[in-house]
Amino acid sequence: MLGRDHALSGALTFAALGPTLHVTGSHLAAGVILTAGAGVLPDIDHPDSTVARSFGFLTQTFAWIVARISGGHRHGTHSIVGIAVFSAGALAAGRYQLSAPQLAGHAAFSWHLVPAALYLALLYSAALRAVHVGGHHGDLLGIGGAVVTCYTRWDLVQIPLAGWHVPLLALGTALGCAAHIAGDELTHGGCPIFWPVSEHEFHLLPRALQFTTAKLSESWIIFPLLTGSLVLAVWHATGHPL
């Protein structure tokens, strides 16, 4: 699946769950964008992917290292272990951010903000790059958005979920990665979700309905479906009846 469609599917997942999670306003906007970014995050195992190209050679080198550790493209980062590692990393960055000193309810500058700010900048920039917004200016927009989010602490808002309270940053990461893996499971490639225990590639569709990345079916069926559904989900999540 193309980066563009992965980002849209991440955004759609968060927007569709928005009313259930009771997320509105600026938290909804931050959640939709960061989940769109997390929707391309698992492809950080490929140096030519959208997310790997976000910050040039820095992220491409990181992607090369991730590919070595995770067994290559569409392996470890496209499994349950991958979702758990990305979510745990986001949770840790959020915890560290939460321990920063505060001024009148907003974050004061502190090194405690740096991991979450860098992570958010990566997600926002990757999301904008994936949907072809802004080019290099999109990266600057992503960095600006990350600074605003850290300052206002929108990413730390606690979402009630099955008796737990999960920070938006970690929930968006988990949902985006899960949407990515589901998207790749619609293609002929599939995903080894039980890696490293099993290399078996799982699919969500029978072979006849699976599609190949970047072929006409993705542009003429998947992309319009995702775009239309995202518009409807955002409309509904912002309090309008369907």
Ligand SMILES: [Zn+2]
């Ligand atoms: Zn992928």
